[in-house]
Amino acid sequence: MVLEAGDTAFVLICTAMVMLMTPAVGLFYGGMVRNKNIISMIALSFISLAIVTIQWVTIGYTLSFGHDIGGLIGGLDYIGLKGVGMDGDGIPDMLFMAFQLVFAAIALAILTSGVAERIKLSSFIVFGLLWTTLVYDPLAHWAWGGGWAESMGALDFAGGTVVHISSGFGALALSLVIGKRIGFGKYSMEPENITTTLLGGALLWFGWFAFNAGSALAANGLAANAFVVTLISAASGALTWMGASWIKGKPSSLGMISGAIAGLVGITPACGFVGPLAAIVIGGSAGLLCYGTLLFRIHKKLDESLDAWAIHGVGGLFGALATGVFAVAAIGGVDGLIYGNVGQFIIQGIDAFVAVGYSFVMTYILAKIIDKTIGLRVTEEEEYVGLDVAQHGESMEL
Amino acid sequence: MVLEAGDTAFVLICTAMVMLMTPAVGLFYGGMVRNKNIISMIALSFISLAIVTIQWVTIGYTLSFGHDIGGLIGGLDYIGLKGVGMDGDGIPDMLFMAFQLVFAAIALAILTSGVAERIKLSSFIVFGLLWTTLVYDPLAHWAWGGGWAESMGALDFAGGTVVHISSGFGALALSLVIGKRIGFGKYSMEPENITTTLLGGALLWFGWFAFNAGSALAANGLAANAFVVTLISAASGALTWMGASWIKGKPSSLGMISGAIAGLVGITPACGFVGPLAAIVIGGSAGLLCYGTLLFRIHKKLDESLDAWAIHGVGGLFGALATGVFAVAAIGGVDGLIYGNVGQFIIQGIDAFVAVGYSFVMTYILAKIIDKTIGLRVTEEEEYVGLDVAQHGESMEL
Amino acid sequence: MVLEAGDTAFVLICTAMVMLMTPAVGLFYGGMVRNKNIISMIALSFISLAIVTIQWVTIGYTLSFGHDIGGLIGGLDYIGLKGVGMDGDGIPDMLFMAFQLVFAAIALAILTSGVAERIKLSSFIVFGLLWTTLVYDPLAHWAWGGGWAESMGALDFAGGTVVHISSGFGALALSLVIGKRIGFGKYSMEPENITTTLLGGALLWFGWFAFNAGSALAANGLAANAFVVTLISAASGALTWMGASWIKGKPSSLGMISGAIAGLVGITPACGFVGPLAAIVIGGSAGLLCYGTLLFRIHKKLDESLDAWAIHGVGGLFGALATGVFAVAAIGGVDGLIYGNVGQFIIQGIDAFVAVGYSFVMTYILAKIIDKTIGLRVTEEEEYVGLDVAQHGESMEL
Amino acid sequence: MKKITAIIRPEKLEAVKENLAEKGFNAMTIFNVKGRGEQKGICLQFRGKRNVIDMIPKIQIDIVVKNDEVETVIQTIQRSARTGKIGDGKIFVSPVEIVVGIRTEEYIEE
């Protein structure tokens, strides 16, 4: 139990960078909604960060990382951060706690996109606290806190299952419960502020290096590998999505940045296990697959409004499976399907599909309960005038 | 005197992150002014950074950190960075100098908010150089350069007194000298670009980790503690301000982010001395207190235009006192009031109130001198057309 | 061959920060074009990052850093990153590769400014791949990969020649081939979104610390020196450009930030070789010189549209020469002209002017070939409606 | 000649444009406005208090047509912009005496 200054420095900065991703999610999505909801969209991300911070230091961290209870959940050892100190193994325990905290925050922020332009703020706060406690914390425990998935040997380097499947499929469930935006499919709801989305995307891309490489929890060769494959996968996803959409029409910048995010999501679980050439394939496939899912979503007239499901949900699921395909022992100590390890692929599949099922069903139930009790959705008039005015009493001067 | 690569890496990056806070201050405030002054508001922050950089490397650093003269000011040993080299104790001396430089820059940038939408650029430059030299540098010396406050044992981990009290009460003095904006109180001066403010707030929050944790000057457990309490206090402040304003009306995103900043200010002096649970209390109280101060300011019809006084001044003062209340020896080696150390609380009080008095009075005098000689304020016509056009010959195409 | 965690941590974060500079270039330039082209301008930077990433990991890195062939180009040893592993000397080889990658990306992004508001997207992609392979990679090899310039002893700490001369003079050549924007010189093409430019500038300034200090490839005193002189030079450049433009009229914020960038460019090759006082001179002179070049460019009615040539090209050339003037052995081991080492100055001159000639001529030829075959430029109608709609099918809702 | 000014819901713009184009009316000028009718905007309930959002964003469409086309245009707009709820908007018709084409130099006086 000695601290390594280099590792500590690395994880400290990474934690700050991942924290920045939460408002970046707000900017990313804020640019995609109609101008009357842009403040609301950004504010929801900040609020996610604030409530998850308090939840995590009081109860969330111990539920996720307390001593394992039946493979399912952590015990209350660290309640209120009791016993989480300034010492640690390589990095301070407190720092590990904070690094995990910012992951929990961003998951909730991603989820807000599914209910964009129609969620009631007070209900969101209640929902968010419940969701983090009952959906995110168990998933974190399963994968990283000594739960069944970790015991089984499932690989999730930086949160493909924990963060992306949970928030992506959660967003889908939530959007089904809350219902479509008024006028969805009838009139245009084009993104109104694409430069804000591109700015958010840039900050996400930046923060993602910390998200993935930081998950090595040390400044070493593994972190460098994670960093490099993250960069490659993002680039590859950006190019395939852009390319595919070019065949159908014009290559939008939104397609390009969505592809980059798809590539980033896809490589997240894999980044500590696969090499650069696999990253080209993973990123490229994630770009194509998520683009296809988006087209399917539109075709099915689902108002999973800003495609958290298509990109984070399906991208995360793909990444979890791809980890089982492309993993190579020389990097992360485990081989995948193409190196003959069928078992790992099956483990990945079980882990991922349980996560899909759990997060979808639990989110659906939670959302239903909130909806039946305090109501998830604003009134029709409030939706019409926009959440900026209706929920925050603010508006942009345009 | 050996360098530690991990610590050096940490402080290098932290210095860059704190530098980013200065333009972030510009964005934060720029979103709050009328669109005709947004460029001016942002430019003032950049200009603060530029002039303080030159001031600091020539004279400011040595006035702050040169050998102590009577507890009041530093000697001229390091004039022009003479003798400030690439070696150092843990981190290079040059790096320490740069880390301190970016603190001085942001203090001046915060100050610009008090004279928003009416300051004459040329006068600001003269004022800024004088203020940094005669107000900031002595305060830095007192707290960190071996001055009387440090000798007395006053605690200011990351600049509650040096940066926030000085700029907050300085802004109040400055706003009293320059006078209200034309039409203040008569017609609406609502923030016109809230997303820009939220972006600035996000970057400030991000940079604040470097501001506070970086003040440990090493990547160690103390830095991790500072990091964690910073995050908690920001979240707590965001929630209490938002909650309190919700009782009165709608919870604005501006209230939420202002509360986060209040929480960040409040924890700044304390972050190396208090633990996570105290951080919830400090952040939450800072949120409430600063919100109350803002309401008081509006009630008193003071045009301290963007609430640097309410948030940085009063928040910094509160933080300095709270450090004396909640400090715990296990973290920073000193106990506070609630652990029975009344003396520390009194020391904190003396330090903080002297800083309040000194920065208010000195800023007032400096501002008066500038006003009587070259004039602080633009003409009525210039104010009417806006500083973007009047001072910079530029405008936004809206 | 052991890894140093502190150095690795530093370079990991620096690489992420330099990556962020590429979208920052997009924001910086995006704010300067007419609103109908802002999305296009930002997208071009992202696309530069994406295509250079794939180019670099497949062929670019080995062409630049493979074993030297005749001083001119690297061999194919590292094709597809073969043999580039997680170990390394101080930092992992992979990380070094990634750090170099983000430099290549930003060079191409800077180049896009010369063809702002009129480049055809598909042609840009082809051009970009060729330019990186045939212009950037050789220059990187010459300076850092064991090529003739390095053998000769030419100093380029962080890429004044490799990145800035190449992109600046490249942008000039490209703008000459593509021709002026319709209406250039006839009607106003004022920057329409200055706050976006200032935001981009802030992120560039932030990232530049990583660009320059990171080039030490270790968290040590040399990195600290590079950091400090970078900050000083930026401030100095901002002030001299602003001052000079103030004499002619009003001090625009655009002049201030352009001066800062000029100062940053000027110090880039020098930052590991010169001290703080030299940095004041270098930054200040770069500010004046680049401003003069901009005036000359306007006077000559050249539509090198956003002044990459004036700032990066001429600023980089000046910086290369200034390195030969102000270098001091105590910092980087080499003395310059003012310390009596005429030879170094001559070497710098040869290196810089060869780079100027090579990048200008090669870019010109490449651009001509593209133009004659697939056409560099959009149609007149497309230019008229703007590239956002014409190339991306998107637009800002204003 | 007459100028027909329609103030409509932004979300109805596409429908209005399409229906007008079908009838052969392509030319138009549009811009963003904010407005309220006699109802003083939309009333939200907020903790029992009335909270009126006035000045709702709308789109104004100006179309200059020949006198005998006025009725068709009015009816087309009315049909395509209608939702039946408060805020559907208004159409105003005012006289235009001269129409000049800048490029064509065509000059129509009435």
Add this chain to the structure above:
Amino acid sequence: MKKITAIIRPEKLEAVKENLAEKGFNAMTIFNVKGRGEQKGICLQFRGKRNVIDMIPKIQIDIVVKNDEVETVIQTIQRSARTGKIGDGKIFVSPVEIVVGIRTEEYIEE
């Protein structure tokens, strides 16, 4: 029916709206414009040189009212928008021949 077009200082909008509402005129359409009067905008002194800022931001208010309400509206606007300094703005009145309510299908012709 008449359309009253007032071009006023942005900072006077609230006062104008309030005073009109008091008199019972709620309905209006507003949008941002820029303009200058005969004075060619505002003249700043800059190192002895004149530096004219033309095209100052204003708000345009359009209100369609019955003929006999015109005077009241003009006077109300004039009183509430006036500062006495250059740039206070102008009011124009022009004829409106038909008013149609899109939702109500009300059709007023004059």
Add this chain to the structure above:
Amino acid sequence: MKKITAIIRPEKLEAVKENLAEKGFNAMTIFNVKGRGEQKGICLQFRGKRNVIDMIPKIQIDIVVKNDEVETVIQTIQRSARTGKIGDGKIFVSPVEIVVGIRTEEYIEE
């Protein structure tokens, strides 16, 4: 009094303003609009398919002048806004019955 409404290319605004000022017409109100003429906007070729960009950004200029000044203003605008290509814009003239100066309290009725 007449209101002259010109819808022009944004890039021609400076020229129009200058030429009007030379003739003594300083006062005007401008704002951003989007529009299309009978051509339904601009047609881009995209992989053989027609791809119409309708609603091109324009600037609308409103100038209120005395009746006998109408011709001069029309001609000045026409001359300075013309490029000869599709999209040059239109000028409309409509009646104004009352003009009130808010500051000057000047009241011109026709």
